[in-house]
Amino acid sequence: MGREFLSIFDDWANQYDDSVAGMDPQYARVFANYNHILDTVVSYTEGSVLEFGIGTGNLSQKLIEAGHEFVGVEPSLAMREIANKKLPNVQIVEGDFLHFPAFTEKVDTIVSTYAFHHLTDTEKESAIKQFSELLPIGGKVVFGDTVFITEEKKHKEIDHAKKHGYMDLAEDLQREYYPTVTVLKSIFTLYNFDIAMKQMNDFVWLIVATKK
Numbered sequence: 354m355g356r357e358f359l360s361i362f363d364d365w366a367n368q369y370d371d372s373v374a375g376m377d378p379q380y381a382r383v384f385a386n387y388n389h390i391l392d393t394v395v396s397y398t399e400g401s402v403l404e405f406g407i408g409t410g411n412l413s414q415k416l417i418e419a420g421h422e423f424v425g426v427e428p429s430l431a432m433r434e435i436a437n438k439k440l441p442n443v444q445i446v447e448g449d450f451l452h453f454p455a456f457t458e459k460v461d462t463i464v465s466t467y468a469f470h471h472l473t474d475t476e477k478e479s480a481i482k483q484f485s486e487l488l489p490i491g492g493k494v495v496f497g498d499t500v501f502i503t504e505e506k507k508h509k510e511i512d513h514a515k516k517h518g519y520m521d522l523a524e525d526l527q528r529e530y531y532p533t534v535t536v537l538k539s540i541f542t543l544y545n546f547d548i549a550m551k552q553m554n555d556f557v558w559l560i561v562a563t564k565k
């Protein structure tokens with residue numbers, strides 16, 4: 354159901370902001386240009402926004418500062434507690450990409466960073482189908498997440514991590530469901546989105562999908 358990694362995030366929550374600041378060498382390349390990636394997601398966001406997997410609320414904070422109506426969805430209680438402290442009076446609800454409260458408010462843009470890879474490719478397809486139903490024509494999905502140009506590139510990164518003794522990163526890359534560019538493009542296209550992708554660091558790609 355896409356929540357199989359929750360205990361990792363409950364345990365990571367208190368150190369998460371140190372990791373995104375580059376203080377964990379294993380993840381330094383994954384989080385390279387983190388603030389620039391978040392700012393780029395904000396720059397493509399229009400209107401009312403729904404964010405999935407908000408973590409400690411770093412992207413949420415930028416979206417709210419930019420003046421967007423905001424609802425955040427996050428399955429980890431420990432992450433929600435930190436985000437709630439940073440962002441009092443902001444609507445942050447328990448849920449995940451596939452199961453979240455029905456919103457009466459209109460949603461113009463769905464955003465997420467570093468989270469969509471927790472769904473298998475089949476679950477990604479279910480989520481993108483729901484996004485297509487939720488968004489108006491011209492509405493957008495704007496994601497930043499680890500994606501690989503090919504499976505070979507992913508295996509090279511796993512070998513690189515092992516060679517440097519980055520065993521947590523190597524395990525993560527093998528355990529979670531990092532998609533290829535081709536797979537993501539084909540799912541968004543199937544559900545009536547135009548999709549553009551751009552590489553932001555060695556791991557993370559920006560995905561901007563516009564509902565036709």
Ligand SMILES: C[S@@+](CC[C@H](N)C(=O)[O-])C[C@H]1O[C@@H](n2cnc3c(N)ncnc32)[C@H](O)[C@@H]1O
Nearest residue numbers: 355362406407408429432449450466467468471
């Ligand atoms: C690496 S953190 C990213 C946090 C934040 N978006 C950021 O960019 O810093 C991944 C987040 O996704 C959440 N998550 C894990 N599985 C999820 C799912 N199935 N649906 C939505 N969020 C999920 C985790 O609890 C965690 O907060």
